Amino acid sequence: MQITVVIPLFNEAESLPELMAWIHRVMEANAYTYEVIMIDDGSDDGSWEVISILRNQYPQLKGIKFQRNYGKSAALNEGFKAAQGDMVMTMDADLQDSPDEIPEFYTMIMDQGYHLVSGWKKKRFDNTFTKNIPSKLYNAVASKSSGIHLHDFNCGIKAYQLKVVKSIEVFGEMHRYIPILAKWAGFKRIGEKVVQHQARKYGHTKFGWDRFVNGFLDLLTIQFLSKFGKKPMQFFGLLGSLFFFVGFVSFLYIIIGKFIDPITSVTNKPAFFIALTSMIIGAQLFLAGFIAELVNRSAVDRNTYLIEETQGW
Numbered sequence: 001m002q003i004t005v006v007i008p009l010f011n012e013a014e015s016l017p018e019l020m021a022w023i024h025r026v027m028e029a030n031a032y033t034y035e036v037i038m039i040d041d042g043s044d045d046g047s048w049e050v051i052s053i054l055r056n057q058y059p060q061l062k063g064i065k066f067q068r069n070y071g072k073s074a075a076l077n078e079g080f081k082a083a084q085g086d087m088v089m090t091m092d093a094d095l096q097d098s099p100d101e102i103p104e105f106y107t108m109i110m111d112q113g114y115h116l117v118s119g120w121k122k123k124r125f126d127n128t129f130t131k132n133i134p135s136k137l138y139n140a141v142a143s144k145s146s147g148i149h150l151h152d153f154n155c156g157i158k159a160y161q162l163k164v165v166k167s168i169e170v171f172g173e174m175h176r177y178i179p180i181l182a183k184w185a186g187f188k189r190i191g192e193k194v195v196q197h198q199a200r201k202y203g204h205t206k207f208g209w210d211r212f213v214n215g216f217l218d219l220l221t222i223q224f225l226s227k228f229g230k231k232p233m234q235f236f237g238l239l240g241s242l243f244f245f246v247g248f249v250s251f252l253y254i255i256i257g258k259f260i261d262p263i264t265s266v267t268n269k270p271a272f273f274i275a276l277t278s279m280i281i282g283a284q285l286f287l288a289g290f291i292a293e294l295v296n297r298s299a300v301d302r303n304t305y306l307i308e309e310t311q312g313w
Helices: 016-029 047-057 072-082 099-111 128-146 174-184 210-228 232-260 270-298
Strands: 003-009 034-040 061-066 087-090 116-120 158-161 190-194 307-311
Touching: 003 016, 003 072, 003 099, 016 034, 016 047, 016 099, 034 047, 034 072, 047 061, 047 307, 061 072, 072 087, 072 174, 087 099, 099 116, 099 158, 099 190, 116 174, 128 174, 128 210, 174 190, 174 210, 210 232, 232 270
Parallel strands: 003 034, 003 087, 034 061, 116 190
Antiparallel strands: 061 307, 087 158, 116 158
């Protein structure tokens, strides 16, 4: 199979028939063998019923339905697990991503050898102040901190070699930074393609201001995990050692001063309590490192989701 299209969705019943027909038209025109995997992330507008109806018309369509809303990252992760195509394509279900872009993505992945190609919505139809400006800020920070030169990390339309999606784990809200996860997994041929951004035709956006706060925190999390995810003791141990060393040296200095001047009261000096606190913090950081190592070795179900129903398997 040449292409798998993974489409996470939440309350997009109106757009699904048009989107599926558009994808099918593009695939037929280019004689691609393909499958489409739609992941219903707990919709309550009848999206799953629409998928069931479309299944009768398009045998290439498969569906996964979550029992509740887990978020876009969870939906993408389940879609990646199920994908079988040589190239895996992701796009949003709101018709703002154009399936007409698929052939060019396929050429870049299969012929030019890119591991991952991210779309760049150079001209956007979103609100300038609530989406465009904050997005540019976050993309600049993500690009600078990760060393990956992309203009639009969170663009919904992306293409991957199959081995890329099978090598990464998307959880929490890490879908914004899949290129960083891919680079972390050793896939460094990451490209970018300018894509057409279309105005939303049905419904309304599902994201609010909280996504910018979450996005910043997720970026910090990824940067931490990429360096210390498999070795947390190196971070907490180093930090704990510094605190403990500074506290111990200060405490030793105060004790020596007490022997030189026995009249001086140690407990009346603020430095005594600062030194004691520093040593306690150092010991706690050491313990945090040990606990993190234990958790890191026992977290076997962090990416397990309850799937209510499937179609096409």
